[in-house]
Amino acid sequence: MMLELMVAASEDDSPWVLLLGGPIGGAATYWLIHRYYRNTDKSHAYERDTIIEADPVRGSEERTGHIAKTRKSGISGDNSGHHRRRVQRLR
């Protein structure tokens, strides 16, 4: 994967970016092995591993605006996939 990135980068016109491959690859190796041994990121996936019976989802959406031109490929602060990141509580 790292090699593919490097080849892709070399096809771009910014060859000096390639020199970042070493430090990034080293750091990634360190982090991956550490995670494999210590498993600090693991926890019980109760969202998936519990018996849940949900009724059909209700809801609505309303168009409130338009972004005419942006360089961002996604919404900022997307947390729709981070179920455990709490946001402001409604009372």
Place this chain on the structure above:
Amino acid sequence: MTQELPPPPSPEEPAPSLAEELEAARAEPESPPSIETVNESLRDGINRCPKCGSTDVRLRGSSGMLMCLFCRNEWQETRVEERFGLGEGIRDLDGTVIASGAEDIAADAQDTVTFKCEGCGAEVVVDTAESLNARCHWCRHTLNVNSQIPNGAVPDAVLPFKLTKDEGVARIREFAGRRRLFAHPRFKEEFVPENVMGVYLPYLVVDAHADATYRGEGEVQTRRWTEKRGDDSVTYYAADVYRVDREVSFVVDDLTLEGSSERATMGPGNTNNIVNTILPFDTKNAVQWNASYLTGFSSEKRDLNVADLHPVLEDQLLSIGRSEVQASLRQFDRGVRWEAEGVDVGGSRWVAMYLPVWLYSYFQEDKQLLHYIAVNARTGETMGSVPVSHPRLFLAALTVGTFLEGIAGAILVASA
């Protein structure tokens, strides 16, 4: 809060005197537990074999049944799921329903319980913090804590060990064996998986129904184009912004929460997340309390009450609701940012259970960190934390980094 007024006295019965009224006002209302789970047949602390009356009773791991060591008779307690109807009526729950073994722990409750041996009259002391049975040293009867004492030591139900010690040891050995190269040298020297402990850990198992509400913003891409800027090309996007509202009602069955504060705190200072990861257990198979299931194993006492765990329940229900509504967000291809959320727990039912874990622990002195390798003694799921040797890890990272840098240099030279 509405209070019901007492009915007016009927003309036949005399009105209560002032003293009686004051007495009635002072008396605290008795609140019996919602579900009474005490195993009445074991009231006297002696768990006899139903066939021969011996108290030499143990769990037989291979069958999950209790076995009399005297006459080899095997039997088991009834499953709590059917006995107390825990699998049904979740949608009709109203408020917080608490089984008798999950009631609040009395602050002044002692860990030690003294029994009068039914066999010979001697007094036998049991330290409930670690064990729930003891042998009378005079007549060799085994005495068990069966009545639900107010210190959190006796739950409503227990899930017996299914994996034998040898199977637990084999799984721990395999887990550590796959992590040898970069393991801390002292860990490898001192690794003795035979020291594994069979422990019953305290959990509160919750059934609940809830309504969750979410509000946020979503974006749908309407156009994508690239513009030339000198030598570079830049990609631009246009998008519609939506306000998104979602609501979902759902029922959860047997959500399992840690009942010990020592296990429930998870963070970089401990490896409790390891023990958390081996959930879930097949809690549907939990049986009614009988301390003989614990003979030969140690146990950890529950020290958290239902009120302490309500915030944890709400947090998990919010996460479950989020995962339920995720499928309804596909149209927002640029993503959704939730900004506010709420949960209304319509009703919950709490049952205290002991669940079985094979636990291997290793204390890393230089970091003052206790590492666990834990095996779910029902499903065999294994997870652990193995201390790493940082110098070795650094060397590996340096080797990979140098190798990649060499390739990068070669590409640069070739393309120059």
